[in-house]
Amino acid sequence: MWWKKKQNNKVTLLAYREGIWELLIYQFVTKLLLAVCVWGMKQLxxxxxxxxxxxxxxxxxxxxxxxxxxxxxxxxxxxxxxxLYISFEIHIMILMSDNILNQRKKKFLGMAWEALSKLRYYLHPMGVLVILYVSFLGPLVGSKLGISLTSTFKIPDFILSFILSKMWLKLLYYGLLAVLFCAGILYIFTFHFMVLGNRRVTLAMKESRRFVLKEKGKLLKAAGKLIVSGTLWLGAGFVIVFLILLEVAGSEQMELFWRRFVMIESVAGLGAVLALAGILFPIVFFLTMTMLYQEHVSPEIAFQVPEKKKKRKWILIPIVVGAAGITAMSVLSAVFFDEFFPKSSTVELIGHRGAGTYSSENTVESIEAAAQLKLFATEIDVQRTKDGQYILNHDNDFMRLCQDDRTPQEMTLEEIKELRIRNTGKGKNKEPQEVATLEEVLDAAKGKIRLYIELKGKTADKRMAEEVYQLVKEKEMLSQCTFICLNYPLINYLESRHPDADTGYLCFYSFGDLEEMNCDRLLLEMETATESNVEKIHEAGKKVDVWTINSGEKLQQYLLRSVDGIITDEVKEGVNTRKFLNEREDLGRVLGMLAEWF
Structure with missing residues (x-):
């Protein structure tokens, strides 16, 4: 096998360390080229x-x-x-791995042209499916072997929360993930058969499936070796750093500066190792997969041990520079510790549909519960009734909350007031609640809590915008309310017509200059709320809220970011998480930053 040196000249990957350096340099250069290409595409x-x-x-x-x-x-x-990403991050990596393993001495430009020539295989329905899998479906099952452009792609948290709240949807979701995972394993050699074997996509998939099923024992053993060795090395690093941190954190003899410096240096060093492992993993993966592929298609060909080259002392330069950079950063962070590792979070908590899962939904009771929890604001959904009144309801009809399949537009306010909302909240109040009118909610919130009023559903039009704005103005609550909507033209209309209104646009999956949009704040889904987007929006004098974050891990992550607010269903957990963050000692703050980075 590839991990043992045998009489038949099969060698370990360590013998190809020169090639690994070549692939590292290649990755650096191609990332720059791809960045330039993407920049050009963005300008266009x-x-x-x-x-x-x-x-x-x-x-x-x-x-x-x-x-x-x-x-x-x-x-x-x-x-x-x-x-472009598929060509440069998958095709050429396979060709370069083949070039290194077989000492072919091909030129980079030749391999680049060869990689691009393989794109013709994607002009087929199955080829499109392969592109979709690598770009979007693979990341959903945790695969890091797709393209880096879409490696963070995931189902929005608010959609995932809904899926996991329904048993049949949860089973369907996990079943789909299992199917996608198995498909990824069965067809993992598809690119090798396409790029090195010149097979059409359907034939490449068929041969990959046949190979995996036939050699599953060998492949499992190879994967096990790769995972175990990587886990052992990284695990050793974690143990060493953990022991250092325990020793330093409990030391009373060490000065505060040096204690903080050692903690930061240790954690930053571990972070650098993890980053390097993340860079090396795709390289080792492609070399390993290419070696296994060639052992399958050409078992008679033995890999030759590369000629030993003169040691390249320049390789030490990036290591020394990196270590010096980490040390300099650690010194600076220790001096300005509170700036780099803030003790308290300034991010505001906003209850979703009232007080989220803590109370009934979109009711006066939920507004009062949100105020009692001392939330910054609460988000509500407004729709217009048949007789022109404004009530709170999120769905198109009342079926989920009141077991009535009629819509607000089909009912008068008097009819709606006869309905009762089941109170399934986690708070003390379990009594059924009335459907609330906007006026009742404004009265309940005045002077107590800010309202994010979402113009919702089929009746979200200019009439609604004008009438809701006038009602809020009559209540003298313009400074206490934000008008939000998924319909940008409606928000643009409201902001243009009434500059004194605080407006916000709700969106996810965006491209372009969000900061130029005509509103006072952007309410972004997590994948869009990148640091660069948040920074640009803040520079334009606008605010950024993130929706809808429900997991404890994500709550902690975004409470430490530079966003202005978080909309959440789990308001109680949000309050407790912020309290925990504000009470952390130095070690917790440093480890929290490591978790934020990775």
């Missing part, structure tokens, strides 16, 4: 958006993409970028 897309009179494309603009040539062109640009 920006010109298209400018021509269409739009600062950005967001989740609310899907219909626009399908009814304009600019939208189709933007979609085509996105596909081109995905194809």
């Amino acid at each position: 897309a920006g010109l298209l958006l400018w021509r269409a009179g739009r600062p950005a494309i967001t989740s609310g603009d899907i219909p626009y993409l399908f009814r304009s040539w600019e939208g189709w062109t933007l979609a085509a640009i996105g596909i081109v970028v995905l194809i």
Whole structure:
């Protein structure tokens, strides 16, 4: 096997360490090239958006993409970028691995052209499916072997929370993940058969499946060796750093500066090792997979031990520079400890649909519960009734909450007031609640808690915007309310017509200059709330809220970020998490930053 040196000249990957350095350099260069290509594509897309009179494309603009040539062109640009990433991050990695293992001495430009020539295989329905899997479906099952552009792609948290709340949806979801995972294993050699074997995509998939099923024992053993060795090395690093941190954290003889310095240096060093492991893993993976593939298709060919080259002392330069950089950063962080590792969170908590799962949904009781928990604000959903009144309800109808399948638009306020909402909240109040009117909620919230009023459903139009704005103004609560909506033209209308209104646009999956959108704040889903986006929005004088975050891990992560607010269903957990963060000692603050990085 590949991990043992045998009489038949099969060698370990360590013998190809020169090639590993070549692949590292290649990855650095191609990442720069891809960054330049993506930058160019973004400029072109920006010109298209400018021509269409739009600062950005967001989740609310899907219909626009399908009814304009600019939208189709933007979609085509996105596909081109995905194809470039597949070519440079998968095809060439396979070709370079083959080049290193077989000492072929091919030139990079030749391999690049060869990699691009393989793209013709994707002009097939199954080829499109392969692109979709590597780009979007693979990341859903935790695969890090796709393309880096979409490695963080995931189902939005608010959708996942809904899926996991229904047993049949949860089973369907986990069943789908299992199918996707198994498909990824069965067809893991598809790219090798396409790139090295010149097979069409359907035949490549068939041969990959046949190979995996036939050699499953060998492949499992190889995967086990790779995982165990990696886990042992990283585990040893974690143990060493953990022991150092325990020793330092409990030391009273060490000065505060040096104690903080050693903690930061240890954690940063571990972070550097983890980062290096993340860089090396794809390289080792592609070399291993290419070796296994070639042992399968050409068992008669033995890999030759590469000629030993003169030691390259320059390799020590990046190691020394990296170590010096970590030390300098550790000194600076220890001096300005509170700035680098803030003790308290300034991010505000916003209850979803009242006080989230702590109370009934969208009721006066939920507003009062949110105020008692001392939340910064609460988000509510407003719809118009048949007789022109405004009530709170999230869904299109009342079936989920009141077992009535009628919609607000089909009922008068008098009819709606006869309904009762089941109170399944985690708080003390379990009594059924009335459907609340907007006026009742404004009265309950005045002087106690801020309201994020979402203009919701089929009645979210200019009439609603005007009438809700006037009602809030009459209550003298403009400074205490924010008007939000998934419909950007409606928010644009409200902001333009009434500059004294605080407005917010709800969106997820965006592209473009979000900071140029005509509103006072952006309410972004987690994947869109990147540090760069948040920074640009803040520089434009606007605020950023993130929705809807429910897991403890994500709550802690975003409470330590530079966003302004978090909308959550788990308000009680949010309050407790913020309290925990504010009470941490130095070690907890340093470890929290490591968790934030990785």
